[in-house]
Amino acid sequence: MLRRVSSPSMLNQVAYGLNFVKAVSTEVLNPADAGILSKARSPAINFVLGGPGVGKGTQCTRIAEIYGFRHLSVGDLLRKEISSNSEYGDMILETITKGKIVSSEVTVKLLKSAIESGENDRFLIDGFPRSEENRVAYEQIIGIEPEVVLFFDCNEEEMMKRVLHRNQGRVDDNIDTTKERLRVFEAYSLPVIRYYSQKGKLHKINAIGTEDEIFERLRPIFAT
Ligand SMILES: Nc1ncnc2c1ncn2[C@@H]1O[C@H](COP(=O)(O)OP(=O)(O)O)[C@@H](O)[C@H]1O
Ligand SMILES: O=c1ccn([C@@H]2O[C@H](COP(=O)(O)OP(=O)(O)O)[C@@H](O)[C@H]2O)c(=O)[nH]1
Ligand SMILES: [Mg+2]
Numbered sequence: 001m002l003r004r005v006s007s008p009s010m011l012n013q014v015a016y017g018l019n020f021v022k023a024v025s026t027e028v029l030n031p032a033d034a035g036i037l038s039k040a041r042s043p044a045i046n047f048v049l050g051g052p053g054v055g056k057g058t059q060c061t062r063i064a065e066i067y068g069f070r071h072l073s074v075g076d077l078l079r080k081e082i083s084s085n086s087e088y089g090d091m092i093l094e095t096i097t098k099g100k101i102v103s104s105e106v107t108v109k110l111l112k113s114a115i116e117s118g119e120n121d122r123f124l125i126d127g128f129p130r131s132e133e134n135r136v137a138y139e140q141i142i143g144i145e146p147e148v149v150l151f152f153d154c155n156e157e158e159m160m161k162r163v164l165h166r167n168q169g170r171v172d173d174n175i176d177t178t179k180e181r182l183r184v185f186e187a188y189s190l191p192v193i194r195y196y197s198q199k200g201k202l203h204k205i206n207a208i209g210t211e212d213e214i215f216e217r218l219r220p221i222f223a224t
Contacts, residue, residue, distance in 0.1 A: 043121040045144045047128065049193055050152030052172075052181040053163035054207045055214060059152070060126045062215050067222045070120040074128035077110045078102055097171045099180030101130050101188060104137035112142055131188035135195065148221060149196040152214075154207040156182050 046069070048056050057073055064071040078096065082089045088106050095102045107128065115123060125146075129135040163178045172181065196202045205217050 043115055043123055043144060045115075045146045046122075046124050046148040046150070047146045047196070048124055048126045048150045048152070049129075049189060050150075050207060051154065051156070051159045051185040051189070052178055053159040053161075053166065054152040054154045055162070055211070056126050056152055058211055059214055059218060060124045062211075063218060063222060064124055068120070069122045069124045070118060071124045071126060072111070072114050073126040074107060074111060075126075077114055078107065081106075081110065093171070097177065099172055099177040099184060101134065101184060104131075104134050107134065108137045108141045111138070115142065129192050130184075132191050132195070133188075135192050146196070146201060148203060149193075149201045150218070150221070151193050151196075151202055151204045152207040153204055158208065 048060055050056050060069075060071045060073070063069060075096075078092050082093045082096075092102055092106070111125070111128065129138055159182065160175070160178055163173050164175070166173050172178070193202065197204075203221050205214065207214060209217075
């Protein structure tokens with residue numbers, strides 16, 4: 001169970017230059033919880049990164065099914081919060097609609113409970129961390145080093161085309177929000193990708209091709 005304290009945020013949001021939505025709660029996770037999952041276990045974590053519409057969700061579904069991972073789309077976790085009328089729902093909807101990044105305080109809390117729930121201990125975390133600030137918050141609160149970080153690489157024209165053809169009724173799948181998501185990806189997510197590249201954990205995948213072709217590029221990473 002996460003407790004909260006009302007002291008100033010332990011995450012130096014300004015230092016990471018994030019444009020936080022003003023309405024976001026100032027509550028923070030208690031540092032006493034940092035790095036500790038409440039169940040005595042050590043899950044295996046893999047991150048799946050890439051711009052909007054690049055095919056993260058599509059490939060995660062396949063990898064999860066064939067190689068027995070639990071697929072956690074952080075975007076889906078946030079959308080569930082909106083539809084369940086949680087206290088954060090309005091703020092999350094506003095942030096997603098603008099194509100910005102939701103506060104780590106909320107995202108990491110949701111991710112932590114999702115990791116703690118269920119039986120499967122091997123995770124594909126899809127679409128997170130989206131910024132260096134997300135990454136640092138994850139390290140402080142969850143603290144499990146990812147084994148593999150996938151980066152799906154694709155040109156912006158193709159990503160825009162895929163988003164606009166996605167047809168899932170998402171508030172953010174329109175030209176203007178997707179332009180902003182592409183800008184946010186470049187400004188905030190690429191530094192995370194560079195970080196894991198420098199750590200030798202990054203697997204860059206060419207995301208151009210058929211779904212089958214891309215899955216074949218992923219097999220060698222997981223079929224060990
Ligand atoms: N290799 C591919 N070629 C063309 N379209 C694709 C490919 N992979 C996925 N798509 C389609 O592109 C859209 C975005 O895919 P999705 O998996 O939701 O991406 P992401 O999770 O990265 O935003 C979906 O409509 C999906 O069916
Ligand atoms: O860790 C995350 C994951 C998602 N989002 C928000 O949720 C949106 C949709 O994310 P998702 O991963 O579902 O989009 P995709 O990249 O798959 O199109 C993003 O643009 C962000 O506004 C976020 O703030 N933090
Ligand atoms: Mg997705």
